[in-house]
Amino acid sequence: xxxxxxxxxxxxxxxxxxxxxxxxxxxxRNFVGGYGLVAHTLYxxxxxxxxxxxxxxxxxxxxxxxxxxPIPVSSKYAMGALSPLTGFxxxxxxxxxxxxxxxxxxxxxxxVTGKADSPKYIYVHNGxxxxxxxxxxxxxxxxxxxxxxxxxxxxxxxxxxSIGPSGEMMNRIANITNDRNRQIGRCGIGAAMGSKNLxxxxxxxxxxxxxxxLDELLEFCLDLHQRCRGPATEKYRKYGTPANVxxxxxxxxxxxxxxxxxxxxxxxxVSGEKMLETMVKKITACPACPIGCDHINMVKDGPWAxxxxxxxxxxxxxLGPNCGVADLNAITxxxxxxxxxxxxxxxxxxxxxxxxxxxxxxxxxxxxxxxLDLRFGEGEAMVEAVRRMCMxxxxxxxxxxxxxxxxxxxxxxxxxxxxxxxKKMEWGxxxxxxxxxxxxxxxxxxxxxxxxxxxxxQVDVKGTVDxxxxxxxxxxxxxxxxxxxxxxxxxIICKFTRGIYKxxxxxxxxxxxxxxxxxxxxxxxxxxxRIHNQxxxxxxxxxxxxxxxxxxxxxxxxxxxxxxxxxxxxxxxEYDEALSGYYEARGWNEEGIPTKALLEExxxxxxxxx
Amino acid sequence: MEQKRIIVCDTEKCTGCEICEYMCxxxxxxxxxxxxxxxxxxxxxxxxxxxxxxxxxEEPLCIKACPRDAISEQPDGSVKIDKDKCNGCGWxxxxxxxxxxxxDWEKKCVATCDFCAxxxxxxxxxxxxxxxxxxxxxxxxxxxxxxKAFMRVIEELG
Numbered sequence: 001x002x003x004x005x006x007x008x009x010x011x012x013x014x015x016x017x018x019x020x021x022x023x024x025x026x027x028x029r030n031f032v033g034g035y036g037l038v039a040h041t042l043y044x045x046x047x048x049x050x051x052x053x054x055x056x057x058x059x060x061x062x063x064x065x066x067x068x069x070p071i072p073v074s075s076k077y078a079m080g081a082l083s084p085l086t087g088f089x090x091x092x093x094x095x096x097x098x099x100x101x102x103x104x105x106x107x108x109x110x111x112v113t114g115k116a117d118s119p120k121y122i123y124v125h126n127g128x129x130x131x132x133x134x135x136x137x138x139x140x141x142x143x144x145x146x147x148x149x150x151x152x153x154x155x156x157x158x159x160x161x162s163i164g165p166s167g168e169m170m171n172r173i174a175n176i177t178n179d180r181n182r183q184i185g186r187c188g189i190g191a192a193m194g195s196k197n198l199x200x201x202x203x204x205x206x207x208x209x210x211x212x213x214l215d216e217l218l219e220f221c222l223d224l225h226q227r228c229r230g231p232a233t234e235k236y237r238k239y240g241t242p243a244n245v246x247x248x249x250x251x252x253x254x255x256x257x258x259x260x261x262x263x264x265x266x267x268x269x270v271s272g273e274k275m276l277e278t279m280v281k282k283i284t285a286c287p288a289c290p291i292g293c294d295h296i297n298m299v300k301d302g303p304w305a306x307x308x309x310x311x312x313x314x315x316x317x318x319l320g321p322n323c324g325v326a327d328l329n330a331i332t333x334x335x336x337x338x339x340x341x342x343x344x345x346x347x348x349x350x351x352x353x354x355x356x357x358x359x360x361x362x363x364x365x366x367x368x369x370x371x372l373d374l375r376f377g378e379g380e381a382m383v384e385a386v387r388r389m390c391m392x393x394x395x396x397x398x399x400x401x402x403x404x405x406x407x408x409x410x411x412x413x414x415x416x417x418x419x420x421x422x423k424k425m426e427w428g429x430x431x432x433x434x435x436x437x438x439x440x441x442x443x444x445x446x447x448x449x450x451x452x453x454x455x456x457x458q459v460d461v462k463g464t465v466d467x468x469x470x471x472x473x474x475x476x477x478x479x480x481x482x483x484x485x486x487x488x489x490x491x492i493i494c495k496f497t498r499g500i501y502k503x504x505x506x507x508x509x510x511x512x513x514x515x516x517x518x519x520x521x522x523x524x525x526x527x528x529x530r531i532h533n534q535x536x537x538x539x540x541x542x543x544x545x546x547x548x549x550x551x552x553x554x555x556x557x558x559x560x561x562x563x564x565x566x567x568x569x570x571x572x573x574e575y576d577e578a579l580s581g582y583y584e585a586r587g588w589n590e591e592g593i594p595t596k597a598l599l600e601e602x603x604x605x606x607x608x609x610x
Numbered sequence: 611m612e613q614k615r616i617i618v619c620d621t622e623k624c625t626g627c628e629i630c631e632y633m634c635x636x637x638x639x640x641x642x643x644x645x646x647x648x649x650x651x652x653x654x655x656x657x658x659x660x661x662x663x664x665x666x667x668e669e670p671l672c673i674k675a676c677p678r679d680a681i682s683e684q685p686d687g688s689v690k691i692d693k694d695k696c697n698g699c700g701w702x703x704x705x706x707x708x709x710x711x712x713x714d715w716e717k718k719c720v721a722t723c724d725f726c727a728x729x730x731x732x733x734x735x736x737x738x739x740x741x742x743x744x745x746x747x748x749x750x751x752x753x754x755x756x757x758k759a760f761m762r763v764i765e766e767l768g
Contacts, residue, residue: 206645210642290740
């Protein structure tokens with residue numbers, strides 16, 4: 001079996017035992033890697049009814065078959081656990097060098113169970129696996145942790161994924177940082193690591209990555225590298241993802257003031273163009289990436305002078321316009337705090353913006369917010385609120401540390417109505433009411449509100465559908481997107497390269513070239529469907545139903561008025577119809593539960609089917 | 611005498627993608643193993659990246675340091691390692707100011723860049739997606755710098 005190392009690491013933190021297990025060929029072929037193997041591992045290993053912050057939870061890390069090859073941006077990895085934030089499947093995918101380094105070390109994945117009695121980190125060095133003391137790293141930021149681990153191992157090339165103080169405190173929006181600027185951001189998997197006393201995973205590999213035919217792979221890779229320098233990736237190369245700010249503002253779908261508007265009157269001040277001109281110090285790339293989208297900002301003056309952080313569109317909008325903040329310095333500082341203290345920037349921005357709305361509505365008092373001037377647009381207050389949230393400091397920090405949905409549960413007073421989330425996970429930077437196919441994709445996402453599961457915003461943005469209305473046919477669009485994206489997230493290739501592949505056949509060709517499996521595009525899409533259903537089954541095991549697949553009340557109950565939209569709102573009957581259309585496309589019943597027939601066809605456990 | 615050509619890295623353009631390392635190992639070692647690459651990417655956090663290979667020094671310290679006379683200078687200024695003589699002691703690695711030599715743990719022998727001697731330009735240069743690497747002479751580097759400086763003046767004067 002080429003493309004894979006063929007084995008994975010097992011670590012039981014309760015006993016301190018480590019071991020190796022073979023990755024079976026049929027599992028590899030059926031679940032590919034990354035997201036697929038996360039879903040497969042969690043479904044089989046997390047017991048029903050488990051608490052996400054208990055030793056029963058499983059934290060796993062998987063690369064995919066392309067990891068370590070010259071396929072563009074092949075260095076990605078996935079991590080997963082029962083999500084402390086959503087209570088359903090939790091996973092995230094990050095770039096940086098973890099995936100390729102793990103492959104070079106001779107492993108496809110790491111599966112961690114149990115709970116250590118004191119802080120530990122796992123060090124995988126080629127064939128060796130060690131559980132090492134991390135007492136001296138506890139309380140340290142993610143950046144400091146990377147630095148200290150490299151120092152003590154006498155090796156600058158060790159790759160590290162670590163949690164910050166937020167993960168240690170098991171804040172339910174805690175993330176995991178690797179290679180300084182890359183994050184397993186969503187679903188609070190950092191909290192799951194923290195609950196196991198697992199501070200970090202460090203990896204170093206010096207072995208070769210085996211593929212069936214190197215010359216053939218190389219020929220295709222060099223062609224793909226060329227395409228990565230062409231028009232399909234131009235916006236990522238020039239402005240990075242913040243190129244979206246002005247595009248979305250023009251379309252009226254740039255979340256502003258906690259999704260109360262879709263246009264921001266100061267959008268120019270926080271645009272990708274402005275950022276490139278005034279903030280960007282350096283453009284960097286992940287290993288094996290010919291695109292180079294990572295725009296690293298440096299704050300030149302003011303109270304946060306010297307701050308350096310990588311700022312992407314989602315972080316920029318949620319911490320910027322969605323908090324009414326038009327100050328790139330404040331946004332960059334807030335991103336740095338999130339990355340180093342260990343909180344997801346999307347959840348952070350959306351949670352602070354919820355608090356700002358609650359404060360402006362008089363539901364949070366000056367005392368509740370520890371004296372901060374928490375009105376929309378106050379950059380300094382936003383930064384300080386983020387810091388306190390990350391550190392669980394004061395009344396405000398304690399209120400916000402577990403995300404907007406739990407903050408609203410604590411506060412009450414109908415503040416749940418303006419939590420912009422699905423499955424308790426905060427919404428990404430795509431407005432709900434002017435992008436209704438996107439909203440269907442966000443709300444049906446297995447991991448909670450997410451734009452990356454189906455990319456269904458694309459038909460709205462491109463104008464191929466009426467984005468202000470929904471109908472039954474949108475379900476099929478989400479279904480198709482999810483099946484393909486499940487493969488992309490399992491291989492794992494970067495979504496920014498999706499435009500360089502001419503069609504699905506070329507993605508199937510990637511699988512053939514790296515694994516030698518004789519897979520065509522039809523089997524590949526079927527595999528994507530299997531992976532997605534495996535993830536859904538995990539959610540069914542944890543009680544998911546139709547009720548979990550809706551956007552928040554604001555989408556239905558408040559009309560959107562701004563520079564672009566004139567009373568846009570989602571019609572509940574239309575949404576219901578589209579949701580049923582989605583279930584129908586998926587072969588699920590009206591409650592969103594897969595049928596036994598479908599599960600059998602996909603080769604999945606049929607016991608939870610209907 | 612013909613000027614020596616070396617691999618020069620524009621640190622503004624280098625993104626740290628390490629594709630030079632991938633290509634080097636693929637073309638020189640016929641395997642995907644960036645730890646065997648003879649060009650080395652170095653990142654100084656948070657914003658500095660460079661790829662460094664042999665500098666073809668006028669008085670190569672690696673040659674002086676080798677106790678077994680395993681390293682010899684070639685007509686193009688690069689150095690060649692005699693695999694039969696090298697026993698992987700690594701003194702050359704310590705001596706080199708640029709980290710341009712590497713110990714191949716499997717072969718127990720040191721390797722360094724030969725600038726893809728049989729080709730027009732090294733593969734790392736050919737396939738750097740950011741055009742950060744150039745196979746050029748130090749004279750030309752100086753000339754280009756002069757041109758750039760002059761262009762800045764012209765632009766400022768309109």
